[in-house]
Amino acid sequence: MERKPEKVLILVIGAMGSGKTTFANYFRNAFLQGYPTKDLQDGILEDRSFAYETSLLLPKELELVKRAKKKGFKINAYFLVANKNLNVIRCRFRSIVSGEKFDETAIKKNYEATYKNIAAIYPEIDLLFLVRNLKAFEFVAAYEPGLSDVSSFLSDLRALKSEADRLS
């Protein structure tokens, strides 16, 4: 009997400029298991494993993640923690290189929203890694939301964010 392959949704989550695309490209065959990056809605409809990068700014994304879970996707997530000013600089350089729009006000305004909105999808995630990206990618902690309470994760996340945002 042919084994039915497990469907996996790999989320790469982080504020704008935190290094999501760099992470996804560098670890494509490792932590992303070779799965392609797709639009969230399209990927769920195709019903096959895929990766999705997000800053969790759109309410629709939160609903789609819940829908993916209901459809039987196993959800692994990598949450990137960086530094607000570093994120601004990265976005600025990206706009210089690619010509894409650079809006410093929007980047700073939306920075907190990513950290706030992760709590809403935490229960849907099967395995969540906290990854610090101030220089190199550092895997700081891992969580199994089915086994650990969201409050301990949020406490760790706040501490990590506070430390990362502190500049001398």
Next chain:
Amino acid sequence: MKKTLSRKVIGGREYFYLMYRVKGRLVTKYLGTSSSPAYRKYLLKLIEEGGNESFEKCKRDAFSAGVPAAYVENGELILEYRNGSKEVLDGKLNVKEVRRGGEKA
């Protein structure tokens, strides 16, 4: 030694291989599926190493694109240029210090 992880799909199943050169000769090491101990051991090693190679690659990509590499080290926001000089920025993204060869210029 640079090792490249590649993925092949055979008969609907995914298999991972590690490829690297030994004395110029290409070596392929079979890791198995995503649930195999060898593949998981490789991921753990990546986690422990902390992606240092990723930083070197980011630097190379930034320099190729003509922009400096940006990072935070020891609580300082740094722009590193291709010629090795570094600018240290303050909280308002103004340059507060320039370093050449590790020394304050």
